[in-house]
Amino acid sequence: xxxxxxxxxxxxxxxxxxxxxxxxxxxxxxxxxxxxxxxxxxxxxxxxxxxxxxxxxxxxxxxxxxxxxxxxxxxxxxxxxxxxxxxxxxxxxxxxxxxxxxxxxxxxxxxxxxxxxxxxxxxxxxxxxxxxxxxxxxxxxxxxxxxxxxxxxxxxxxxxxxxxxxxxxxxxxxxxxxxxxxxxxxxxxxxxxxxxxxxxxxxxxxxxxxxxxxxxxxxxxxxxxxxxxxxxxxxxxxxxxxxxxxxxxxxxxxxxxxxxxxxxxxxxxxxxxxxxxxxxxxxxxxxxxxxxxxxxxxxxxxxxxxxxxxxxxxxxxxxxxxxxxxxxxxxxxxxxxxxxxxxxxxx
Amino acid sequence: xxxxxxxxxxxxxxxxxxxxxxxxxxxxxxxxxxxxxxxxxxxxxxxxxxxxxxxxxxxxxxxxxxxxxxxxxxxxxxxxxxxxxxxxxxxxxxxxxxxxxxxxxxxxxxxxxxxxxxxxxxxxxxxxxxxxxxxxxxxxxxxxxxxxxxxxxxxxxxxxxxxxxxxxxxxxxxxxxxxxxxxxxxxxxxxxxxxxxxxxxxxxxxxxxxxxxxxxxxxxxxxxxxxxxxxxxxxxxxxxxxxxx
Numbered sequence: 001x002x003x004x005x006x007x008x009x010x011x012x013x014x015x016x017x018x019x020x021x022x023x024x025x026x027x028x029x030x031x032x033x034x035x036x037x038x039x040x041x042x043x044x045x046x047x048x049x050x051x052x053x054x055x056x057x058x059x060x061x062x063x064x065x066x067x068x069x070x071x072x073x074x075x076x077x078x079x080x081x082x083x084x085x086x087x088x089x090x091x092x093x094x095x096x097x098x099x100x101x102x103x104x105x106x107x108x109x110x111x112x113x114x115x116x117x118x119x120x121x122x123x124x125x126x127x128x129x130x131x132x133x134x135x136x137x138x139x140x141x142x143x144x145x146x147x148x149x150x151x152x153x154x155x156x157x158x159x160x161x162x163x164x165x166x167x168x169x170x171x172x173x174x175x176x177x178x179x180x181x182x183x184x185x186x187x188x189x190x191x192x193x194x195x196x197x198x199x200x201x202x203x204x205x206x207x208x209x210x211x212x213x214x215x216x217x218x219x220x221x222x223x224x225x226x227x228x229x230x231x232x233x234x235x236x237x238x239x240x241x242x243x244x245x246x247x248x249x250x251x252x253x254x255x256x257x258x259x260x261x262x263x264x265x266x267x268x269x270x271x272x273x274x275x276x277x278x279x280x281x282x283x284x285x286x287x288x289x290x291x292x293x294x295x296x297x298x299x300x301x302x303x304x305x306x307x308x309x310x311x312x313x314x315x316x317x318x319x320x321x322x323x324x325x326x327x328x329x330x331x332x333x334x335x336x337x338x339x340x341x342x343x344x345x346x347x
Numbered sequence: 348x349x350x351x352x353x354x355x356x357x358x359x360x361x362x363x364x365x366x367x368x369x370x371x372x373x374x375x376x377x378x379x380x381x382x383x384x385x386x387x388x389x390x391x392x393x394x395x396x397x398x399x400x401x402x403x404x405x406x407x408x409x410x411x412x413x414x415x416x417x418x419x420x421x422x423x424x425x426x427x428x429x430x431x432x433x434x435x436x437x438x439x440x441x442x443x444x445x446x447x448x449x450x451x452x453x454x455x456x457x458x459x460x461x462x463x464x465x466x467x468x469x470x471x472x473x474x475x476x477x478x479x480x481x482x483x484x485x486x487x488x489x490x491x492x493x494x495x496x497x498x499x500x501x502x503x504x505x506x507x508x509x510x511x512x513x514x515x516x517x518x519x520x521x522x523x524x525x526x527x528x529x530x531x532x533x534x535x536x537x538x539x540x541x542x543x544x545x546x547x548x549x550x551x552x553x554x555x556x557x558x559x560x561x562x563x564x565x566x567x568x569x570x571x572x573x574x575x576x577x578x579x580x581x582x583x584x585x586x587x588x589x590x591x592x
Contacts, residue, residue: 192448198436201434203434211420211421212445213449334472
């Protein structure tokens with residue numbers, strides 16, 4: 001009798017633990033967003049500044065993950081777009097005295113144009129050549145900015161308009177950028193392009209053999225990632241308030257992105273979220289150990305990778321099957337098996 | 348579909364010298380040959396992965412050798428790989444969906460029904476939400492065929508679809524291929540498993556030393572002198588025939 005009752009429950013579709021969580025997930029996420037948005041009301045200035053960093057690094061991590069984790073484009077040149085964002089903000093607000101809001105649009109446009117131009121040569125490369133190619137391009141951009149009179153060579157800019165922005169306002173901007181990046185990646189993965197990206201992630205040439213256009217999909221991914229990294233660069237430099245070629249176009253930015261994604265979980269949406277939290281907290285802690293802080297970060301990264309080779313979220317998913325942002329597709333309800341000729345007829 | 352004088356070399360190694368074949372709708376053509384005969388190379392040329400040095404590949408009335416991999420898939424040339432290359436982190440349904448969406452250009456909604464029905468047809472509907480990486484060999488072989496079918500092929504190229512399977516499992520693959528054939532799809536099936544060639548094909552072609560040596564009814568080809576020589580060498584083949592005589 002008990003077994004029968006249990007069977008009826010299943011057939012009746014009563015929500016099990018998974019169904020219950022799935023139903024409650026939007027509410028839980030919405031509540032989390034509200035709690036995070038209200039953080040300036042109850043957190044100290046230090047807490048808010050840590051929050052700003054977490055969301056900005058989350059955005060950088062999401063965009064690098066979109067490239068490396070889904071389309072197999074391991075770029076070591078994404079710092080170019082951070083620098084473009086920072087310098088666009090500096091030039092628009094300091095040199096031309098225009099609004100900060102305009103900086104976002106111009107940074108997006110310049111990042112898009114630059115990404116398009118460099119995509120022609122670097123997309124002719126693949127694998128490690130692509131990686132080195134992107135690095136060389138960003139290093140070349142660094143040298144160019146150091147020798148460009150228009151941006152005052154290596155002198156850099158104080159971004160004084162940033163002083164007028166309150167910390168809560170900056171926090172909300174960072175929150176929007178960080179959560180926006182996460183939402184963007186989620187919606188991309190839920191789209192047709194996302195289906196192609198997930199196939200490319202698992203086996204690139206098999207994906208092509210099923211009809212996925214590799215070049216077009218990867219290029220779209222590269223452009224989206226570059227534009228959003230450029231926009232993130234604007235907010236980053238509103239926080240940093242001083243832009244200089246060496247720092248703006250330094251590879252440290254991309255090293256952070258790699259760290260965040262690898263420890264969080266390559267090819268997962270949640271990976272950069274958890275990775276950014278760990279990275280920023282570790283950085284805050286290791287500031288107390290000048291000189292060996294990077295060694296400590298490296299040791300932490302090696303330890304995490306040894307314990308969880310697929311990153312923290314990869315391990316969590318493998319062990320518990322848990323995904324906060326599921327992109328899994330479900331088949332439409334069927335009417336039972338049909339014969340193959342019927343399927344083939346409309347091809 | 349017809350292949351005419353297909354040739355390819357890798358450096359000084361001429362793998363295919365001149366291969367010719369014809370495939371009709373609803374026909375299954377088996378291709379056999381010793382290891383290194385160039386069977387997979389031939390499939391890779393047909394699907395656009397490799398560029399030949401010469402020859403023609405006429406599909407639906409036009410030479411498609413200049414078309415890219417994706418264009419050939421969308422024209423209706425589906426394939427499976429020798430070692431199943433499913434998207435391991437995606438479910439069986441999503442694997443099938445990839446084929447249906449990108450191979451046949453359907454919207455995701457329309458492709459969903461096809462992907463589901465294909466899984467029913469290949470006997471994987473009970474495992475449609477399992478990650479492909481967790482499926483056993485038979486299921487991965489089935490899925491490999493299913494994903495290729497989801498692209499909506501008019502010709503299906505199978506590369507050792509029954510390799511590594513037990514006899515009863517091979518029978519299941521044979522059942523799927525028969526359904527495909529009955530639907531009017533032409534099948535080229537490279538295989539080492541004798542049972543599949545004898546019971547699952549209409550004609551068998553022997554590929555050896557870069558050429559199509561013999562093609563005909565499965566039983567005739569399998570017992571031919573050419574097959575013995577290709578597999579055992581000319582000397583051994585002759586001795587075997589003398590012994591039989």
